[in-house]
Amino acid sequence: MSAQSMDQRDRPTGYLPEGADINRNIAARRLRGAIWQAIFVSSLIIGLLALATLIYTIVDDTFGYIAVQTKVDPEELTGGRPLEELSKEELIEILRANVSAGLFRRFDRDEPFSERSKESVLQLVEERVVGREVVAAYKLTESLLERERIEATVRERFPRAKLEFHSWINREFLTRPMSSVPILAGVGNAILGSLWVIAITMLLAIPIGILGGVYLEEYASDTWYYRLIETNINNLAGVPSIIYGILGLAVFVRALESFTSGAMFGVTDSNGRTILSAGLTMALLVLPLMIINAREAIRAVPQSLRQASYGLGATKWQTVWHHVLPNALPGILTGTILSASRAMGETAPLIVIGASTFVVFFPDSVFDKFTVIPIQIYNWTSQPGAQFRSIAAAAIIVLLVTLLALNATAILLRNRLRRNY
Amino acid sequence: MATAEFSSVNTLQSNGKYAVELKNIHIYYGAFRAVNNVSLQIERQRITAFIGPSGCGKSTVLRAINRMNDLIPGSRLEGQILFHGKNIYDPDVDPVEVRRRIGMVFQKPNPFPKSIYENIMFGPRINGWRGTKQQADELVERALRGAAIWDEVKDKLHQPGTALSGGQQQRLCIARALAVQPEVILMDEPCSSLDPISTLKIEELMFELRQNYTIVIVTHNMQQAARVSDYTAFFLMNESRAGELIEYGPTTQIFQNPQDERTENYISGRFG
Structure with a gap:
């Protein structure tokens, strides 16, 4: 049987690349694969960007400068001791001396002082007497990049306020209950x-x-x-x-x-x-x-x-x-x-x-x-x-x-x- | 023919010639008839081999003998399988008892993902075994010795059975089956996933087990059937794709002097 006749007998109908066409065909297939791979990678990148944006937004809001201002300096009330170290009775006295008698009675009606925990009294003192108040809060990015501008603004608008770097997530936040004052609120x-x-x-x-x-x-x-x-x-x-x-x-x-x-x-x-x-x-x-x-x-x-x-x-x-x-x-x-x-x-x-x-x-x-x-x-x-x-x-x-x-x-x-x- | 409930018959007292008798069985999967009219008697303390090409129903017949087919939804059997003279498909027979007395070794070694010791003791425990720790140790050793694997595993009884080699796993599975002291052991292509040396070990083991147990083995390997079995049953698919028994007899006769032309063709490798 000659090579030619064998060739003719085995040749299928249709076209299958031969010679240089084989390389062209492979190159085309590889290119198609590379394009798809690029599409896969870009999908992944879009996902990662979304995730990064989410995390950035959250972190940006969680940390940053706050300007704090108090009605009364807590050290004046206690003679230099930190509020936390005072006993419940001392805290009640401070409260009695610094709020109106009507308000004090209302607190007692809401929950008698004898039954309140020290923490609850401390919270009342902080809210009603010390009146620690956050007058301005800034995001992390501005806190890091535009510190001078923030300091200038605070000095100008709240001369009595102190600027401090604050992490909104902290131990008190994790252990405190809800409050209407954001700085005192917790989860x-x-x-x-x-x-x-x-x-x-x-x-x-x-x-x-x-x-x-x-x-x-x-x-x-x-x-x-x-x-x-x-x-x-x-x-x-x-x-x-x-x-x-x-x-x-x-x-x-x-x-x-x-x-x-x-x-x-x-x-x-x-x-x-x-x-x-x-x-x-x-x-x-x-x-x-x-x-x-x-x-x-x-x-x-x-x-x-x-x-x-x-x-x-x-x-x-x-x-x-x-x-x-x-x-x-x-x-x-x-x-x-x-x-x-x-x-x-x-x-x-x-x-x-x-x-x-x-x-x-x-x-x-x-x-x-x-x-x-x-x-x-x-x-x-x-x-x-x-x-x-x-x-x-x-x-x-x-x-x-x-x-x-x-x-x-x-x-x-x-x-x-x-x-x- | 003895008509006594088979559970009341003690193995050792029973001296009928046949361990299991299949009488005109047809097996269906839903509407499909997988096995057509098979009858044969399996002799006590002999090795009976089921051979035939793929799809000829030999595994289906084997699994019918201890009612493993019950686990496949839609499967159904017509005819009778007599064990100690009692049809195991009678409604008053509990398949759990059938499987307790007719053990099975599967194609792929399937030890439990537990220690070797626990693999052996599982069967006795679930079947109500009571005894001391010492008696349990003894039972484990006897089963492992019975399956000719004791020497290889005696120092690692508390290591997982799944860590053994394929051949060892299969012998562990045989030991596990022996531990509940069945009368009949069904082996569904036990060597098909093993290398030749492990296969040889299993074949030697079957010869030993033959002294105490009735063994039925399904195999694709005709040499294996010729080497180990006393009786051979040859199955083939008919035109409607149902498995049929073509020829059954002593192994020497089937291999040297087959009565049916189709058997001869298959044995000599002309098809299948």
């Missing part, structure tokens, strides 16, 4: 409120979510009603959170008020807008996520492990308990933590069920009024004034760091517990 009770709500949410959502997931994945047969349930759960995971708020308002705040307000347990001074209602609502919100996540973790357990277990004469329950659940645990835990951070950042449903935006005391039972960090942020950003913007930014940092810590825990747990099959 302490909001943090505690968030923790309470998350605790109740997780207490309910974890067991129900895992057990529901186990049932759907291991026990439920493939019938139309289970498929209907599955579809519903998947849809519920995508329902806007405010809908859950409305549900929570109707069911927990209103219909079950005697339970959620604690009236059933002898609590008399609250309505249904309590930590308990918030936790129950949030539990409903994250439950679909928990179930979906638990199912996925369970599905990821290799079928070969189940077969090995069944092959030894294990019952379904023994297989689930000894093999499926332990091996699904890392995945379930990860999803649980991610659900917790979702619940932690959620705002809309809590606004609907009536979270209080101005709570000055710390919650100490599930039947208390509450506020949470995102609600505080929402509240402060809607207030006029640079200082509120600054404490909102500080609260955002608190929230972000908390969420970051939660997610990091999820990743660590997953890596620690991941098993090799």
Whole structure:
């Protein structure tokens, strides 16, 4: 057989590049690849820019110069000692001497001095007597770049004020409750409120979510009603959170008020807008996520492990308990933590069920009024004034760091517990 | 034919010739008939090999013997599989008991992600084993010795079973099956993911196990079937893609003097 005839016989129809065309073709393909790669990189850069802008804005608002001015020099009041070192009685005396008798009686009526903590009296003294007042606040960028201009402006407009560099996020901010004066406000009770709500949410959502997931994945047969349930759960995971708020308002705040307000347990001074209602609502919100996540973790357990277990004469329950659940645990835990951070950042449903935006005391039972960090942020950003913007930014940092810590825990747990099959 | 409930029959007292009898079984996955009318008797304390090309239903038949197919949604069996004279597909038979007494070793070694010790003890524990720590140690050693892996792992009993080599993992899985003292051991291509040396070890092990257990093995490797088995069953897919039993008999006969032309073609490598 000659080479030519073979050539003709093997040649397919159509055109396949040959010779120099091969190189041209490869160059063209490489170019197309490079263009796509550039598009991928630019998408990433756009994302990073957005993130950088967010962080810059927050940090810019959180730190910077403030001009502080007091009505009275605190050292004149105390004879040189710092206010914090004074006893509660001394503080009460200072208060009595420096405010009108009517105002003093009103404070006592609001909460008798004998029952107030030292911190609460100290706060009254600082607010009413010392009157430490921030008259101007500046952003971080201007504080660093235009220091002379700021100093000149402050000297001119507030001759008595002192200029100091202030971090709006600090220990007092983390531990103090809400206040109408930005410099005295803190997220302490909001943090505690968030923790309470998350605790109740997780207490309910974890067991129900895992057990529901186990049932759907291991026990439920493939019938139309289970498929209907599955579809519903998947849809519920995508329902806007405010809908859950409305549900929570109707069911927990209103219909079950005697339970959620604690009236059933002898609590008399609250309505249904309590930590308990918030936790129950949030539990409903994250439950679909928990179930979906638990199912996925369970599905990821290799079928070969189940077969090995069944092959030894294990019952379904023994297989689930000894093999499926332990091996699904890392995945379930990860999803649980991610659900917790979702619940932690959620705002809309809590606004609907009536979270209080101005709570000055710390919650100490599930039947208390509450506020949470995102609600505080929402509240402060809607207030006029640079200082509120600054404490909102500080609260955002608190929230972000908390969420970051939660997610990091999820990743660590997953890596620690991941098993090799 | 004995009609007693098989759970009341002690292995050692039972002296019928056959451990398991398949009578006209048809296996369906939904509407699809995967196995068509298979009947065969599996002799006690012998090695029976199922051979045939891919998709011929040999694994499906094997898994029917300890009701592992039940785990596949939509699977269904017609006909009877007699174990101690009792149909294991009768409604009053618990598949858990069937699997407890008819053990299984899978194609891919699947040790639990636990220690070697825990791998062995899992079966006895879930099946209601009671005993001292010393008795447990003894049970573990006996099972591992039975699977000819004791010497290799005796110093690392508390290390994860998943850290062993593929061949060791497979022998660990055999040891795990032995620990619950089954009467029959089903092996679904136990050597298909192993190297030749590990394969040889498993084959030697099967010879030893044959003294106490009835073994049914599915294999793609005809040499293996010829080497280890006493009886061979040859399966083939029919026109409607259902597996059928073509020929069943002593291994020497199947390999040296097959009665069916299709068997001869397959054995001599002309198709499949």
